[in-house]
Amino acid sequence: xxxxxxxxxxxxxxxxxxxxxxxxxxxxxxxxxxxxxxxxxxxxxxxxxxxxxxxxxxxxxxxxxxxxxxxxxxxxxxxxxxxxxxxxxxxxxxxxxxxxxxxxxxxxxxxxxxxxxxxxxxxxxxxxxxxxxxxxxxxxxxxxxxxxxxxxxxxxxxxxxxxxxxxxxxxxxxxxxxxxxxxxxxxxxxxxxxxxxxxxxxxxxxxxxxxxxxxxxxxxxxxxxxxxxxxxxxxxxxxxxxxxxxxxxxxxxxxxxxxxxxxxxxxxxxxxxxxxxxxxxxxxxxxxxxxxxxxxxxxxxxxxxxxxxxxxxxxxxxxxxxxxxxxxxxxxxxxxxxxxxxxxxxxxxxxxxxxxxxxxxxxxxxxxxxxxxxxxxxxxxxxxxxxxxxxxxxxxxxxxxxxxxxxxxxxxxxxxxxxxxxxxxxxxxxxxxxxxxxxxxxxxxxxxxxxxxxxxxxxxxxxxxxxxxxxxxx
Amino acid sequence: xxxxxxxxxxxxxxxxxxxxxxxxxxxxxxxxxxxxxxxxxxxxxxxxxxxxxxxxxxxxxxxxxxxxxxxxxxxxxxxx
Numbered sequence: 360x361x362x363x364x365x366x367x368x369x370x371x372x373x374x375x376x377x378x379x380x381x382x383x384x385x386x387x388x389x390x391x392x393x394x395x396x397x398x399x400x401x402x403x404x405x406x407x408x409x410x411x412x413x414x415x416x417x418x419x420x421x422x423x424x425x426x427x428x429x430x431x432x433x434x435x436x437x438x439x440x441x442x443x444x445x446x447x448x449x450x451x452x453x454x455x456x457x458x459x460x461x462x463x464x465x466x467x468x469x470x471x472x473x474x475x476x477x478x479x480x481x482x483x484x485x486x487x488x489x490x491x492x493x494x495x496x497x498x499x500x501x502x503x504x505x506x507x508x509x510x511x512x513x514x515x516x517x518x519x520x521x522x523x524x525x526x527x528x529x530x531x532x533x534x535x536x537x538x539x540x541x542x543x544x545x546x547x548x549x550x551x552x553x554x555x556x557x558x559x560x561x562x563x564x565x566x567x568x569x570x571x572x573x574x575x576x577x578x579x580x581x582x583x584x585x586x587x588x589x590x591x592x593x594x595x596x597x598x599x600x601x602x603x604x605x606x607x608x609x610x611x612x613x614x615x616x617x618x619x620x621x622x623x624x625x626x627x628x629x630x631x632x633x634x635x636x637x638x639x640x641x642x643x644x645x646x647x648x649x650x651x652x653x654x655x656x657x658x659x660x661x662x663x664x665x666x667x668x669x670x671x672x673x674x675x676x677x678x679x680x681x682x683x684x685x686x687x688x689x690x691x692x693x694x695x696x697x698x699x700x701x702x703x704x705x706x707x708x709x710x711x712x713x714x715x716x717x718x719x720x721x722x723x724x725x726x727x728x729x730x731x732x733x734x735x736x737x738x739x740x741x742x743x744x745x746x747x748x749x750x751x752x753x754x755x756x757x758x759x760x761x762x763x764x765x766x767x768x769x770x771x772x773x774x775x776x777x778x779x780x781x782x783x784x785x786x787x788x789x790x791x792x793x794x795x796x797x798x799x800x801x802x803x804x805x806x807x808x809x810x811x812x813x814x815x816x817x818x819x820x821x822x823x824x825x826x827x828x829x830x831x832x833x
Numbered sequence: 834x835x836x837x838x839x840x841x842x843x844x845x846x847x848x849x850x851x852x853x854x855x856x857x858x859x860x861x862x863x864x865x866x867x868x869x870x871x872x873x874x875x876x877x878x879x880x881x882x883x884x885x886x887x888x889x890x891x892x893x894x895x896x897x898x899x900x901x902x903x904x905x906x907x908x909x910x911x912x913x
Contacts, residue, residue: 572900667891670884689863704874705881707862708855716888718898723891725899763880 369397369528370827373585376531377435380427387427387438391420391482394440398485398529405505405830407523409445410453410486416440419482426480435588437480442533444518445486446493447473448565456567457489457501459694460687470565471600472534472576472593479592484530488520490755493536493569494680495765496698497756505750506549507830508794512747515548516755517541521579522549526828532580532589538569538676539765540772542577543784547742547797550786550828552814553579554586557804558779559604562597568683570676573776582824583785583815587611590807609808617812620654625735629664630771636745642788642796643741649820650739660731660738663724668774669766671724674709674717675777681706698757725778732803737813740771742784742797771799781807783814786823795823850878
């Protein structure tokens with residue numbers, strides 16, 4: 360069967376639509392109407408959205424159109440339909456975090472990322488489905504967001520609805536959150552780009568937390584350049600998030616064509632081959648060859664293995680999550696799904712000493728990663744050990760809260776939530792059964808520009824990101 | 834303290850971790866764990882504590898923990 364390409368308006372990259380809007384070939388209203396039509400045709404099947412903002416988004420699109428026609432063009436997000444994961448506070452709009460606990464929650468104010476998207480002129484098209492409280496399991500009240508490449512396969516999570524929406528043309532980008540891999544894993548499973556910026560780069564204010572010290576917010580898009588276009592407006596210090604950093608935000612779009620020639624890439628067995636399915640290993644190896652052809656050099660490095668980094672991450676995030684949820688866990692435990700409730704209960708049983716040991720380990724692990732990255736500019740790993748797993752029995756839909764199952768899934772992504780280093784997942788091929796495979800690139804803190812340029816350079820050599828999932832109607 | 838001395842100090846996992854013990858531990862943080870919940874949790878707790886015990890190998894007691902105060906940022910928040 361011939362591969363289908365992204366040609367329809369809904370399936371264009373964000374920046375292509377932005378150019379059509381800037382040059383007044385397409386109006387924001389028309390773009391929004393088309394996306395709403397796509398949502399109507401697909402969302403019942405794919406379950407990507409918890410709330411669709413049809414009337415509100417059309418009003419925002421009309422406002423954008425009026426501004427643009429009056430000569431007040433704000434930039435590449437102006438008039439572009441974007442979604443956000445349903446854990447970002449939206450003033451007066453239901454924000455459920457995929458939970459029964461917050462099923463009727465209507466915040467008084469927008470999260471900082473939402474405010475910044477609005478300031479950039481984006482049209483908020485809806486709030487996407489997600490795993491309950493971004494904690495690795497679907498709540499039965501909402502059900503899973505189905506993978507548009509194969510609805511019998513998982514879209515993983517926790518930013519599952521965002522990944523499905525972007526892959527299936529229901530919006531031109533989305534903002535997700537990532538504590539163990541929740542942007543990058545669903546991005547890999549659904550064949551899109553997912554960027555987890557450096558910890559502190561994007562304000563966490565107004566996002567419902569999993570783990571204060573490991574939560575990251577970032578863009579999910581169809582191309583790397585689109586991710587750069589979305590990151591710029593949402594990045595930067597925010598006085599309402601004390602961990603957001605006072606570090607200048609570069610113009611990511613300006614540096615996107617910097618290439619990868621001369622960059623040194625570090626690899627190591629523990630982050631490349633161990634427990635990796637052959638259907639993933641093969642495309643990742645081919646991607647390394649492509650990166651070399653583009654002028655990068657590849658060398659072996661020594662890194663703290665996932666067997667050290669992932670336990671440290673879990674020992675931090677589990678009690679942090681429980682500390683946030685404790686009042687609800689005491690007052691309405693039956694509102695949680697069984698798996699999330701068990702994880703929260705396990706967090707309550709985690710000794711303070713273990714938490715502090717994990718923070719001690721974190722310090723050492725960060726130092727060791729930084730030391731290794733004195734010799735190399737980037738690390739490359741598969742994003743996940745396998746392509747999308749069957750939905751039935753998947754971690755996200757089962758009742759099994761076993762920490763070792765979660766640990767295996769986040770082997771390659773979790774370490775960079777622990778260390779806070781920026782990391783991006785880009786499509787790097789497909790399995791024989793037609794499932795996307797993700798390649799992860801990792802940079803030193805605050806080097807998102809270089810990371811994006813490297814990922815963009817790779818992407819330009821391939822066409823994986825142009826393929827259209829079968830769920831999209833012909 | 835040498836590595837050998839540290840290894841000698843390792844505390845073996847208490848077996849079995851009973852449902853009653855878990856209920857008592859949860860109660861210490863004000864969490865009521867019904868008997869059937871505690872029983873269901875027993876199977877999860879063992880791997881959880883095994884994971885936590887792995888930290889003995891990777892956490893150096895003299896290392897400053899990574900969690901930090903950012904008082905400068907709090908001042909900005911107050912001013913802002």
